[in-house]
Amino acid sequence: MAAIIFKWFLLLLLLPGGGPGIDKAMHPVYLSVTEIEHNKAEKLLEVSCKIYTDDFEKTLRMHYTDKIDLMNTAAKKAMTPLINDYLQKHLWMAVDDKRVQLRFIDYELQDEGIVCFLQAESITTLKKLKVFNNLLYEYKEQQMGIIHAIVNGNRKSTRLNNPDANALFEF
Numbered sequence: 001m002a003a004i005i006f007k008w009f010l011l012l013l014l015l016p017g018g019g020p021g022i023d024k025a026m027h028p029v030y031l032s033v034t035e036i037e038h039n040k041a042e043k044l045l046e047v048s049c050k051i052y053t054d055d056f057e058k059t060l061r062m063h064y065t066d067k068i069d070l071m072n073t074a075a076k077k078a079m080t081p082l083i084n085d086y087l088q089k090h091l092w093m094a095v096d097d098k099r100v101q102l103r104f105i106d107y108e109l110q111d112e113g114i115v116c117f118l119q120a121e122s123i124t125t126l127k128k129l130k131v132f133n134n135l136l137y138e139y140k141e142q143q144m145g146i147i148h149a150i151v152n153g154n155r156k157s158t159r160l161n162n163p164d165a166n167a168l169f170e171f
Contacts, residue, residue: 093130
């Protein structure tokens, strides 16, 4: 129940005109949250993406003929390559104008969502981070992506509304 309340609360806060008096006929929020953190000590760019499971499953079904069931832990081995393939096509980054290779690490179930973990190696410094993110844009026109970038403890955030898919962070 708390997760449903949280989803509606996000809707009120994130949509233009949100807050008291919002039209009661509005649809639920379609949202992904991507957090990117530069781990300077290990020279890594650590990435996590949280996506609502039902929306993600419907999107994957649009692209793949395999049976999609992200909630079934027994199917994880079969789902992993599909998730990786989708993420590689819909999420990429460039550090200081050089595109980095994101390596898929794993995914896990968390509440009503799937959290996917990726990383890029050999990132010694980071002054400029370009992010392309159009996760689930083909599923819902209302899809939005929240991106948090953390470098040297400095956190910056932005919101991308479909069809906008590019973000730039400078540190």
